[in-house]
Amino acid sequence: MKITSFTRAEHTRLSRAIEAALGKVADDFGVDLSCGGGLYGDHNPHIKIAVSVRDNGSGMTSAEASFRRYAAMYGMQPDWFGKAVVIDRTAYEIVGIKPNAPKYTVQIKRCHDGRIFGCTVSTVTRQLGIKAAA
Known part of the structure; x- marks a missing residue:
């Protein structure tokens, strides 16, 4: 399905699809990727992707x-x-x-x-x- 206007609902749907698609990349690099926030609307919409390092061997986040x-x-x-x-x-x-x-x-x-x-x-x-x- 193609996006014709970037509404809040489209932003949420696309964010979830990006998180699912980046799951293998995150596993390969040992990080967690999550889409959180961004901007929707007609002028320069974007989605923020947060990266956090998984356990580095110390047992602490x-x-x-x-x-x-x-x-x-x-x-x-x-x-x-x-x-x-x-x-x-x-x-x-x-x-x-x-x-x-x-x-x-x-x-x-x-x-x-x-x-x-x-x-x-x-x-x-x-x-x-x-x-x-x-």
Whole structure:
């Protein structure tokens, strides 16, 4: 079926087809490829493809390795990765770190729906009962 106009439905359908077609390439290179986001419409539509490296032999994901590498820089413990915190009566899990983010450095995942948010280091350290480094 040929695409005549690139609507949201066409974007989703094409993204799924691309992911399925790139499955063998991803396996050959040891990476995960996923289509997420992009732009649809009449003017310059595109689909974003995210690449993430699979297990590199350490048993850790790239997000966990990054968190463990940079945690001490922000006054956190490397073993906080995966710990649960409760913020405003909602349960979250620490899932990553964004060293280039000026304010919301810690990535947390809301437990009930898996949505990822950014939060400050002080929020996480307060929830874990540890005084934040200055």
